[in-house]
Amino acid sequence: NAGVTxxxxxRILKIGQSMTLQCAxxxxxxxxxxxRQDPGMGLKLIYYSVGAGITDxxxxxxxxxxxxxxTEDFPLRLELAAxxxxxxxxxxxSYGSLNTDTQYFGPGTRLTVL
Amino acid sequence: xxEVEQDPGPFNVPExxxxxxxxxxxxxxxxxxxxxxxxxxxxxxxxxxVYSSGNEDGxxxxxxxxxxxxxxxLIRDSKLSDSxxxxxxxxxxxxxxxxxxxxxxxxKLSVKP
Numbered sequence: 001n002a003g004v005t006x007x008x009x010x011r012i013l014k015i016g017q018s019m020t021l022q023c024a025x026x027x028x029x030x031x032x033x034x035x036r037q038d039p040g041m042g043l044k045l046i047y048y049s050v051g052a053g054i055t056d057x058x059x060x061x062x063x064x065x066x067x068x069x070x071t072e073d074f075p076l077r078l079e080l081a082a083x084x085x086x087x088x089x090x091x092x093x094s095y096g097s098l099n100t101d102t103q104y105f106g107p108g109t110r111l112t113v114l
Numbered sequence: 115x116x117e118v119e120q121d122p123g124p125f126n127v128p129e130x131x132x133x134x135x136x137x138x139x140x141x142x143x144x145x146x147x148x149x150x151x152x153x154x155x156x157x158x159x160x161x162x163x164v165y166s167s168g169n170e171d172g173x174x175x176x177x178x179x180x181x182x183x184x185x186x187x188l189i190r191d192s193k194l195s196d197s198x199x200x201x202x203x204x205x206x207x208x209x210x211x212x213x214x215x216x217x218x219x220x221x222k223l224s225v226k227p
Contacts, residue, residue, distance in 0.1 A: 035217075042118065042201070042217035043158070059214065090157055103215070105157035 001026050004106035006091050012112045013081040021076040021109050023091030031094045032074040033058075033103065034066065036087040043090065049074055081113045117141065117216045118204050124222040131192045135221045137202030138184045146205035147178055147185050151198045152220065158201055161187075192225045199223070 007022045025032065030051050035043040035058075045058030049068040063085060065077040074093075078085060089109045094101040119138045127133050139147075147164035162169065164176040164185050175188040185204075189196055202218035 040122075040219060042219045044217075045214060102160045105159065107157055 003027065004091055004093055004104050006089075006106035006109050008109060009107065010110045012114060013078075014114060015081060015083065017081050018077070018079045019081070021078075021089055021091075021111075023074045023076065023106060024072050025074075025091075025093040025104070025106075026072065027093060027095070027104065028071060029093035029095050029104075030071070031096065031101075032068065033092040033094075034064070034074070034076045035090045035092065036060065036085075037090060037108075038087050046076065046089075078111075083113050085111065086113045087111060117206070118202055118218040120202050120218040120221045122219060122221060124224050126224045126226060127192055128226055129192055129194060131225075132188065132190050133192055133223065134189075135187045135200055135202075135223075136184050137186070137218055137221075138182075139202075139204045139206075139216075140183070141204070141206040142180075142183060144183075144204045144206050147176075148203040149174075149176055149185075149187050150201040150203055150217075152201055153198045158217075161200070189223075192223075194225050194227065197223055197225045 004025045033048040034046040037043045044060045046064050047066040049055045052071050055066050091106040092103040094103045117140050149161040150158040151161045152158040162171050162176050164178050168177040173190045177186045199220040199222045201220045204216045
């Protein structure tokens with residue numbers, strides 16, 4: 001199993017540009033998550049999904065959108081990039097509820113907005 | 115009071131030392147607790163869950179003190195490979211909400227030869 005994969009690894013965007021961060025998992029996990037991690041800060045939840053077709057906002061959803069058309073894929077869309085979105089983005093998945101199940105993280109996407 | 119608070123460190127210890135980290139949380143209704151490990155420029159990985167009775171995994175021991183609202187991680191016989199940032203993670207369980215794990219900022223450990 002590849003686990004959780006993310007592309008791209010690095011990206012530089014100009015203000016106002018848009019892009020999609022890709023995330024896929026091959027573990028047949030129901031739950032998927034997007035986090036951002038700013039330097040010296042804890043991870044913040046952007047969006048999550050409890051299954052295909054179901055998404056919900058996390059703590060910091062503004063400026064982002066997600067979709068979950070399949071169990072495997074959970075892309076994160078930035079529509080109008082802003083410098084405040086410069087961060088490392090981690091996708092994660094878990095089989096069941098986060099109350100008890102381990103979250104498996106992808107390797108991250110380092111995004112810089114100039 | 116911040117939701118999850120950790121001493122950022124860094125903790126610089128020699129090989130073989132015993133080191134302990136504490137983490138405090140603000141929501142007394144929190145149900146689940148975890149320690150994750152994050153290597154430099156890598157993704158977080160689960161180190162261990164923390165159970166009410168305390169639990170041990172090899173050189174690592176985690177404990178929960180609900181009365182004082184803190185969890186701890188003890189590492190015995192430190193190895194160079196233990197050098198990493200240790201993240202305290204709490205599920206505040208707001209009315210059964212599924213998506214709101216709270217991550218601490220992490221405690222950096224550096225084990226020296």
